[in-house]
Amino acid sequence: MAERAGVSVASVSRVLSGNYPVSEDLRRRVMKVVRDLDYVTNAHARSLAGGGTPTVAILINNITGAAFAHVAKGVEGAATLRGWLSLVGTTGDDPERELALVNLMRQQGVAAVVLLGGAYDYDEYQLRMARFARSLDAAGSHLVLVGRPPLEGDVPATTVDYDNEGGAYAMASHLLSAGHRRVLVLPGPAELTTAQGRLRGAERAFEAYGVPFDPGMVRYGPYDDEHGYSAVETALHETPDFTAVLAGTDVVAAGAMQALRAAGLRVPEDVSIVGYDDIPLASQLTPQLTTVHVPYEEMGRVALRAVADRREGGGGRRKGADGDHLVLGTHVVVRNSVQPPSTGR
Amino acid sequence: MAERAGVSVASVSRVLSGNYPVSEDLRRRVMKVVRDLDYVTNAHARSLAGGGTPTVAILINNITGAAFAHVAKGVEGAATLRGWLSLVGTTGDDPERELALVNLMRQQGVAAVVLLGGAYDYDEYQLRMARFARSLDAAGSHLVLVGRPPLEGDVPATTVDYDNEGGAYAMASHLLSAGHRRVLVLPGPAELTTAQGRLRGAERAFEAYGVPFDPGMVRYGPYDDEHGYSAVETALHETPDFTAVLAGTDVVAAGAMQALRAAGLRVPEDVSIVGYDDIPLASQLTPQLTTVHVPYEEMGRVALRAVADRREGGGGRRKGADGDHLVLGTHVVVRNSVQPPSTGR
DNA sequence: TTGAAAGCGGTACCAC
């Protein structure tokens, strides 16, 4: 390339990276050859030499989840805006694969690794993440946890979270204030941190309303529509006196809605339903689902901004300071799936 | 690293890449230091030197589309299986951004660039893609088009497609054989190749059934629920005699369903609805949507396999031979959103 | 089996 244009490699570099004054003549000469050869610089060589495009890695359990897709969109969008690149890897809920991916990303020299989605709260979790955080930090990278519990102690990681429990509290309150007392609760998988938080929020709401919370009305299970369906189906036999369903996610709510209809019950006339997440599905169902809006895309943007700032800011703000744990708000979106309990049931 | 272990860099390389016989002693010595230092090789240096992990780039309009997410999952899954890495970039339907991304990927030295989703059939399309294909090919990479029209002429690209028109033909036939004659057709955006194919399939079915196809019953618009809603709303005023809706995608069908309900019409008793894509939404709606199944995830897997084979196979099969254009089948999934037309309407 | 050394394709510092 350099010889083809009859100039030095240094000059080519200067023209292409554009961070150095060059004569018009030289620039023209180089650019002509670039066009002739359809030339692009080698990103690997560039990275090796110090320059290079910063890259964020997004690690996700399952790329087909709507909520995660929105976070990814937020990260990707914000990254693109800054000229950063984004890598995506899926873990399939497999800890080994997660580890492998974190290391792979470390090899790639990514600026940050963003881990998405509620975590299973097994004992090792804190240790495992702390290890990731330190590994990445030592390699000049940074760990960002999105929608997961923050790390305890002095660990070099950033957490972007949302008010999970508060959203559930508000959602349950909405049901309670409409007059519902017997509520079927489908929090999600018992071990998942998000499910735990949502359940806790609901309990607190019941407490605040002075309504006894019946643990027998809680049914754990995966965050999918099949669980929503079967849980309602079972409940219809065992504890059929519920007048509302508080689902852990919109997808679970969709399943619940189908089960009710299959049993000849109307929504919301006979039974009210609420969801959580506010993914597009919520407004595609009939009736449109009253749910908790979680700012997924915004979280993605915030996550990227956090690492970008920390990069630019350089030695500016110290770790341990504010900014290591960001919490975004949630709010109830009222649509058409809630009505006061019918006197008939 | 090498000195820390008291061995040569060559030896370290041999141990870590594991493609060369090494003594047990050396291996142990190196691995110990690797663990001590939490060391990972630099992927950029490795790529530069010739080795390196093959990477596929997935370019997508909008990461939040369920159909695309499934293709991405297929590609990513198959890539992971082979130890490949996947990059994801979103174009936001912006041709400039698409170009920028293709070049960016070329810089990254990706093994292949997979372009997802129906293309806008503007004049330049063929030229543009041919240019991409040649650029990538010259750089030792390869272009794969998924769900897009194949390229004409001798262009170094692979196309993975599905029987779009056939699916629409079958879907429309299903409606016709149920007795529907006045069908509201919402193909999607007029310029999008997938929409054109779906419309063509529907027309052919009408022809085959000897039923005159009324162009006045066709309403173009974006592939989203809002369009489905407003199109039905309008049609209810202008051509209210339809007994079924043939939607271009499941999402459009969801919008259509809502509009019908808002107008006090029942689905499928008063009006039948069918979709296209068979994304999870289709079975989450009530009634569950009869739709055309498109093997999105499979397409992703096939796309990756195609490039992987071509890589391994080396000079094996010639371009221009079979294998450059793969077409997967589609089929109708019958659920509960279709009924013979009611005599009342 | 292991080490030495020549690149891979850039960047950036140092002369001219």
Place this chain on the structure above:
DNA sequence: GTGGTACCGCTTTCAA
């Protein structure tokens, strides 16, 4: 303003 050149960290001959 431009050219020369020493690395960046790894893979891969070539010798020992």
